[in-house]
Amino acid sequence: MATEATGGGLEFHPMDQFIVKPLFGAGEVHWYTPTNVTLWLALTALAAIALLVLGTRGRAIVPNRAQSMAEMAYGLVYKMIEDISGKDGLRYFPYVLTLFMFVVFANLLGLLPMAFTVTSHIAVTGVLAMAVFLGVTAIGFIKNGTHFLDLFWVRSAPLAVRPILAVIEVISYFVRPLSLSIRLAGNMIAGHAVIKVFAGFAAIAAVAPVAIIAVVGMYAFEVLVAFVQAYVFTILTCVYLKDALHPSH
Amino acid sequence: MFSLLQEAAHTAVETTEGVVVHDEAAHGADAATHGVDAAGHAAEAAGLPQLDIATFGNQIFWLVVTLVVLYLVLSRIALPRIASVLSDRQGAVTGDLMAAEEFKQKAKEAEAAYDKALADARSEAQAIVAQNRAEIQAELDAAIAKADAEISARTAESEARIREIRASADESAREVARDVTAQLVASFGGNADDAAVSAAVEDRMKGAVQ
Numbered sequence: 404m405a406t407e408a409t410g411g412g413l414e415f416h417p418m419d420q421f422i423v424k425p426l427f428g429a430g431e432v433h434w435y436t437p438t439n440v441t442l443w444l445a446l447t448a449l450a451a452i453a454l455l456v457l458g459t460r461g462r463a464i465v466p467n468r469a470q471s472m473a474e475m476a477y478g479l480v481y482k483m484i485e486d487i488s489g490k491d492g493l494r495y496f497p498y499v500l501t502l503f504m505f506v507v508f509a510n511l512l513g514l515l516p517m518a519f520t521v522t523s524h525i526a527v528t529g530v531l532a533m534a535v536f537l538g539v540t541a542i543g544f545i546k547n548g549t550h551f552l553d554l555f556w557v558r559s560a561p562l563a564v565r566p567i568l569a570v571i572e573v574i575s576y577f578v579r580p581l582s583l584s585i586r587l588a589g590n591m592i593a594g595h596a597v598i599k600v601f602a603g604f605a606a607i608a609a610v611a612p613v614a615i616i617a618v619v620g621m622y623a624f625e626v627l628v629a630f631v632q633a634y635v636f637t638i639l640t641c642v643y644l645k646d647a648l649h650p651s652h
Numbered sequence: 653m654f655s656l657l658q659e660a661a662h663t664a665v666e667t668t669e670g671v672v673v674h675d676e677a678a679h680g681a682d683a684a685t686h687g688v689d690a691a692g693h694a695a696e697a698a699g700l701p702q703l704d705i706a707t708f709g710n711q712i713f714w715l716v717v718t719l720v721v722l723y724l725v726l727s728r729i730a731l732p733r734i735a736s737v738l739s740d741r742q743g744a745v746t747g748d749l750m751a752a753e754e755f756k757q758k759a760k761e762a763e764a765a766y767d768k769a770l771a772d773a774r775s776e777a778q779a780i781v782a783q784n785r786a787e788i789q790a791e792l793d794a795a796i797a798k799a800d801a802e803i804s805a806r807t808a809e810s811e812a813r814i815r816e817i818r819a820s821a822d823e824s825a826r827e828v829a830r831d832v833t834a835q836l837v838a839s840f841g842g843n844a845d846d847a848a849v850s851a852a853v854e855d856r857m858k859g860a861v862q
Contacts, residue, residue, distance in 0.1 A: 418700055423707035434709035441710075444718040451722055455730035462737050464744055470737070477734045497727035505722055525702045526711040534719075592702065 417599035421523055421592065440527075443519045447512055451504040476504065480637060487641040491648055498538075499644075502531065503637040506587065510629030513591065514622065522632075523591035525584060532584035535640050543647035554650040583639055590632050594625040829853045 426437045454476070458469030466474060480500045484492045506522055513520025521527050543551040555572040557565055598621045604614035701707075830846075830853050837844035 421701040423701060423704065423710065432707050432710050434713045436710055438707070438710055438714070440707075441714045444714050448718045448722045448725075452725050452730070455726060455734070459730065459733050459737060462733065462740075464737075464741050466737075473730070474734060474738065477731070477738075497731055498723060500731065501719065501723045501726050504726065505719065521711075521715070523702065524711055526708040527715050530712050530715050531719075588702065592700075 415600060415603045417596040417603070420519070420595060420599060423524075439519045440521055440524070443509070443512060443521050447505060447509045447521065450508045450512060454508075455504065476500075476507075479503075483638060483641050484644070487638065488644040488648060492641065492644050495538075495542075495644060499637060499640055502535070502640060503633055506531070506636050507630060507633035510591065510633055511626070513595070514625055514629060520591050520595055523588055523595060525588050528584035528588040529580070531587075531636070532580040535583065535643060536580035539640075539643040539647045542644070543650060546648060547650055551647070551650045554646055558651070579639075579643060583636065587632050587636055590628055594621065594628055597621055598625065826853055826857060829857065 423432055423438050423440055425432055426439060426442055430436070432438060454469065455473045458473040461467060461470060463470060477500065480503050481496060484496055484499055509520065509522040512518055513522065555569045555576070557568045557572070560568055598618055601614050601617040601621060605611045605618065830849050833849045833853055834844055837849065
């Protein structure tokens with residue numbers, strides 16, 4: 404950004420890493436323009452494919468490392484759906500695994516230096532969350548018809564309290580996509596911005612060692628956060644799927 | 653975290669305004685360069701690039717493309733493959749376990765057969781030993797009986813001979829006594845007839861030789 408002030412001293416641009424830029428040239432960002440988002444989305448998909456497709460091409464009974472990891476990811480998500488959503492949730496296993504692999508690789512690749520974190524954008528996480536929300540709602544109505552509305556009508560509660568509970572349930576239901584998307588994007592933005600701020604302090608010789616240690620510590624923490632947030636996103640998807648498949652409390 | 657969101661919400665309003673301005677600018681002036689400047693300016697003014705709605709279409713489009721590609725590749729290639737690998741492994745493990753169970757059963761049977769053979773052999777050996785012992789005992793008894801018979805025969809024979817020897821010795825002693833007596837009587841100037849000498853010797857011998 405040439406127009407930014409460049410006159411000496413400390414400069415903090417912790418949010419510049421999130422700017423969406425065209426990959427080639429400096430034109431306007433149209434909906435079809437290949438941007439840094441496109442690049443890192445593609446790398447995310449390629450990384451997931453590399454692990455799950457190339458990693459398992461040996462089809463070995465005794466797996467090598469890559470195949471072990473692929474099987475571990477598969478087993479993790481499979482077991483999650485089976486435990487939380489039940490056996491009938493396994494129909495949606497491919498989509499849930501796609502979500503998990505996408506989010507976990509987007510988060511981890513975003514931690515590479517100079518990388519762009521696609522999951523730090525509300526637009527991206529919002530689409531992921533809305534896809535889950537709309538998909539789960541559709542499944543709920545298709546599988547259970549109007550019985551899906553039992554989700555909001557708590558039969559175990561006293562009759563007088565039910566309308567109030569219904570309002571709360573409806574609000575909490577519609578907040579789901581918002582919390583799902585903002586939780587993920589917020590975690591990513593905050594972590595990356597904090598790392599950037601610490602990195603900015605590293606320019607001052609006096610505090611540089613502290614800043615660098617802080618960057619290292621934050622980075623390690625962010626690796627954990629990257630995985631945990633992908634896990635949380637997936638597990639909440641499974642919980643919502645369970646509500647759609649078995650709406651009665 | 654919460655304050656960040658508040659800030660985000662605050663700047664969202666600004667962004668929308670900025671975008672509206674930018675849209676007007678883009679519509680008003682067809683010159684591309686002007687539009688680019690305005691877009692760049694809007695992006696910087698937003699503060700948080702996440703809230704720059706101008707890039708949303710781009711991100712959503714490419715995200716959907718990525719997700720569709722990823723979904724197709726995973727559901728068509730990766731998942732069936734991993735599922736088949738896992739079920740193969742499950743099958744292999746189950747098969748191996750069953751084979752192991754079978755081998756274990758076989759080993760048990762073999763052990764039982766071995767034990768049975770061992771017991772049979774032992775009892776047979778004992779039977780043979782008992783039979784042999786009985787045979788040997790019988791032979792031994794026969795030999796002992798024979799030896800006893802021989803011993804008693806020899807003993808009888810020996811006793812007969814001893815008796816004979818003793819009798820002859822008795823007779824010899826009488827003879828000597830008679831002769832000595834006759835000689836003694838003769839040397840004392842007597843005249844002893846045989847009958848008297850014999851009677852005297854017999855008389856003396858009764859107490860001595862018995």
